[in-house]
Amino acid sequence: MTHVSGKRLSVALAVAAVLATACTGGGAAPKDAAGGYSAQPKQTGTPKDGGTATVALTPGLSPNYIYPYPPAAANGTVVARGLLWRSLYRPSGEGDQIADAELSLAEPPAYSPDRKTVTIKMKDYKWSNGSPVTADDVVFSMALLKAALAESPANWSFYTPGQFPDGVTAEAAVPDTLTLRLETAYNPSYLLSMLTLLYVMPSAEWNIARTGGPHLDYKQPKHAKAIYKYLTKESESQSTFASNPLWKVVNGPYLLKSFDSTTGSFSLTPNPAYSGPGESRLDQVDFKAFTSAAAVLNQFKAGNLTVGTLDSSFVSQIAALKAKGYNVYGAPAPARLDSLVINFKNTVNNFDKIITQRYARQALQRLIDQQGYITSRGVYNGAGSPNYSTAGHGSPYPPAFGDRPPYPYDPAAAEKLLTDNGWKVTPNGSTTCERPGTGPGQCGAGIPRGQTISFTLASANAPAFVGARDVAFASAAKKLGIEVKIVTKSLNYMYANYGNTYAPATKNEWAMQDYGPLYLAAGYPSSNTVLNTEGSFNLGSYQNAAIDKLINASTFGSDGKSLSAEVSSLAEDLPVLFLPTPHTLVVWKNTLSGPQSSFNALISFLYTPELWYFHDASGARP
Template structure:
């Protein structure tokens, strides 16, 4: 048995039949997508102020105590406290809050770093053995629940009992067929602080640690193993039927927002914070430092508060009034940057390790077009990412040439993805079309050389077929509309007619989001939203988009890419991950699109410890303190 090296904050070695096989509820991934504040509010044509370099680099002396506050994005509300999300409550801003109450076995992200943060984790680095079919995990001995009971393998066993019930009943949001617990053959518990997962076959520790072990939360069995508030905590979850009843009870209690501050269930925590006040109408939440917390990263603050706002304007008013210490500046109000900088605030763009893909419709009326690699290459040549970044996003974002964006320093990004394989070029796009049998016209280009092979339009495309593709994009983001219009204009110059079809975000999900299994009655779907990596999908293989049987990705399937995915799951290290990322990028499985920043953070200068920002959009208030 050896500890797995972890240059990226993860271990190394694998296989998976889970990200890539069976159909799943679309709600799973739909709720993990969100507009960034920048992309959702940006107004095209605004000039950047000096935001990116405005953060103070001084090293003030911190003091203990004080209560800080932060604002969630417009419309976001902390409204799910249980660290086992159901389908209706599966948001990163909820899980990031609950992580401060109930520590996951493995904590993801840190100060500007991707990967697992072992220093803040209850589990020590996992030990893989038996040709990567066994994983032994040791718990740190210094974690206790706030009622004084140590965190032990009993709490791990309780998690697996509830997870199995949620997976069987379809209640547990992260679950997909083939994933945990289906990939575990058995679990043995060697004592209070050690357990071993016996897997159904060998998995790559890079993938398994990042995309499976990060699901595990020790849960307080002594307090939660019950089916009603007045019931005594027993071994109710020790049977499948009992576990279902316990999980149903916990889900019901987590939905009772009016009892968050008083429910005894939520008083038993092992994280650095405990909830003391909650308003179910405004979603205003107040937390205090947990005096019995013995783990790493003890809070310096006495407490913190979360505020929710129905609009960016309301949040901005609260920021100016001094109600919140950590807020955000809508891009439409970048002219106020200097005001905030001269009135006691730092302004800092918040880059996150998220992805952004314009899906292509591989079923339905446009399938014969998007099936052609040369056409996908031509379309990618027309995505002017650098222009979108500098103008519509005002520099607040990252370039994205594959399944992972160019987040600085992340080892999950293949070195090849730092270079655009299809740089913006109308001439190259036009050349690809002409060389494959298309007659370019200022009105409507048509296929003049039908058939397969070099110089032909491709199978399924008849003579005279128009080069026309429908493109849905989400409203009301003016920045996204500007990007879609610029793309359509470039396509027109190359000979491709893009029929723009703006739709509300919910309509996007209810129409584009039902393909597959239904036909994709669209050619391109640009959500302008971000697929977030993090607590449940740390390693960005894009298996949730581009593997066989998956919903996202418009029905894309490529046997070569599938084999590369399987290799990335099967074989140790990051090299196979890089290979599949490179292949997806060159194949243009979807159109790679610029990623907008999470938000433009505006932070009171008296507050320290918040920067560098967490790439998974976790505020991490335990790091915060006020200047002395």
């Protein structure tokens, strides 16, 4: 539900049956760890109206912004995103679907034969003031997104220059029909994934550049820019989030009742005018901010939380939580990628020269003991699954190698890669280049004789498994004479400073970084914007012309198999070092229920409390 602007997060149409049933390329299905969690509880109980659900926010990611598209400079996390304003198509959270058809604001898009004209029929949704949600509102939202990008390409983390929304003209000849005209045809699955990120905002109420000012023609870029600047400025005032009339006009299932600007906690009440699925039986939903996973666990134990996630370091507590009346369900999130991000522009100790060599990346990948990390009580505690590709688990676009990864854990093979390419390996010492040059069996261009392998790994201070897996990697590297210097940083610091696309001045502060998960679009996990040369979220400046062509094919082509080709080639080239995928462990009181899909979506941090209800066979309501 929360989203880090311009930096981090994020989320298929029918595909060939052979792809839908193929291996995921990630490894084994979830296995139960202490207490068991792989079986999802069924929807139960007779719904009762009323009650307050208390939800734990992800520790360390408290919201501080309310406008759906905060500028990159704000380093903003959005409050109640998706619950106040819905995107045109609601992300599904399922590995084989891009959008949740039932919860979307529009019917599925229809394409012209050349895929350059897209017609979208709006559903009968209303704003909280009773006005209909129209195609004009989508045109307005597109205009403001373009205004944000005109100010800075970093203002939207899903943007690649020259791609969506560039070259896309939105028109609304009639209120209930949106027409998108595309200069370049997109793969329908890719375009749909972009439209799940297009939040629809109220054009009739927000088309102003000052409080009480005249209504402006937002189709003129200068006016769209003025409106954007006004709305983002208003969004800086956290103390007025719940009182500013601007933020009371919503199309989602909830209204913001209160916001604590000190902690980031907030409360929601049902939007009486909401016309989408769900009866909003709950009276209120309170989202509580936390600074640590341990604090969340303590509140679960005290019975003060209704819904939240459990850090895998506390997997041994599952049985105790079940005994206290909680359900626990866990699985790998669809299209989740955990990795060590490589900075190909870091020049300290010639790291850029070394890491450009594919054999070096292969050797480092072979030092990552994925199965060992998963089973270790100090790392994943059994709550994880192997992963060696950008597709993630359950994707209908798996890599060609299936469950046989190209570079599995093998320290001996890693050592051989180094010695075969000119390095003298000194275990627990300093491995050095002894055969410089660009020929066979030599270290590679720009690597001098006597060069050592030493670099800095920036490691996020939360969750706990991030630091633990980085220490394990550094320990394995030391055994091959490679020095990995771990520097622990807060997530917010890393978000603001460790990305070459938006913070190039700090490129030499980090050679690798581990900030936890990256979520690609569930259902269509393209690496566009993330690993293509011009991608605005290409944090480590990875460049590969052949990969760029594959990403272009999956973005603009019509062949459904093109994304599998992209996924396979990325896994072989190693733009990042792949880490196991932790299981997201979702916890909720067993007196709360709703459709299983609404709790499964929590694996991807997609919240639909309008579908939840309390039930109580014993006569007491939580």
